[in-house]
Amino acid sequence: xxxxxxxxxxxxxxxxxxxxxxxxxxxxxxxxxxxxxxxxxxxxxxxxxxxxxxxxxxxxxxxxxxxxxxxxxxxxxxxxxxxxxxxxxxxxxxxxxxxxxxxxxxxxxxxxxxxxxxxxxxxxxxxxxxxxxxxxxxxxxxxxxxxxxxxxxxxxxxxxxxxxxxxxxxxxxxxxxxxxxxxxxxxxxxxxxxxxxxxxxxxxxxxxxxxxxxxxx
Ligand code: GRF
Numbered sequence: 001x002x003x004x005x006x007x008x009x010x011x012x013x014x015x016x017x018x019x020x021x022x023x024x025x026x027x028x029x030x031x032x033x034x035x036x037x038x039x040x041x042x043x044x045x046x047x048x049x050x051x052x053x054x055x056x057x058x059x060x061x062x063x064x065x066x067x068x069x070x071x072x073x074x075x076x077x078x079x080x081x082x083x084x085x086x087x088x089x090x091x092x093x094x095x096x097x098x099x100x101x102x103x104x105x106x107x108x109x110x111x112x113x114x115x116x117x118x119x120x121x122x123x124x125x126x127x128x129x130x131x132x133x134x135x136x137x138x139x140x141x142x143x144x145x146x147x148x149x150x151x152x153x154x155x156x157x158x159x160x161x162x163x164x165x166x167x168x169x170x171x172x173x174x175x176x177x178x179x180x181x182x183x184x185x186x187x188x189x190x191x192x193x194x195x196x197x198x199x200x201x202x203x204x205x206x207x208x209x210x211x212x213x214x215x216x217x
Pocket of ligand 1: 012014015016017090091110111112173
């Protein structure tokens with residue numbers, strides 16, 4: 001079986017990268033990581049790649065005079081590694097329309113909210129500040145506007161009254177680590193189609209049941 005070749009772009013800790021490394025470590029998983037690129041030297045995620053024997057490059061945006069030059073270097077590295085699907089995993093640079101369009105439906109991102117709510121940064125703080133009863137995370141195809149694009153997989157969970165941003169972030173992150181490999185697997189299995197900017201997935205069903213927050217008693 002030919003595995004789908006992934007390129008993972010990171011800027012920091014790389015826990016989502018780790019979830020993809022772990023998934024790809026399963027023989028039956030239909031994707032493999034061909035390269036990891038960090039725009040930040042010394043990012044912890046680089047050690048994770050190295051520990052797993054995955055080729056990792058630092059492409060520091062500050063060493064380029066323009067965004068276009070930086071992105072050209074990133075594209076060159078991805079193409080050289082034969083990458084078919086790019087996974088943004090805590091990659092903290094905005095990408096140009098040109099970069100995004102070139103990889104239409106071959107570029108995905110994970111965001112720690114139930115998109116389209118709470119795009120952008122400081123998500124958990126804003127979720128709590130808004131009094132939202134539920135939060136979660138989303139894997140989506142990337143489009144030029146930040147945190148927009150067809151939604152592939154989401155996980156939802158209840159916000160607890162005692163949650164601070166860190167506690168909520170930790171519970172959401174645990175779900176991120178489930179849904180990112182799931183989204184990659186569905187794509188690699190050829191089960192994901194984008195129709196009129198909405199994702200259709202074959203062979204899946206929605207879960208049953210409803211969550212209500214707060215629960216009484
Ligand atoms: C995650 O919360 C992800 O959703 C967001 O940035 C964070 C990256 O964390 N885009 P990590 O580097 O994968 O641990």
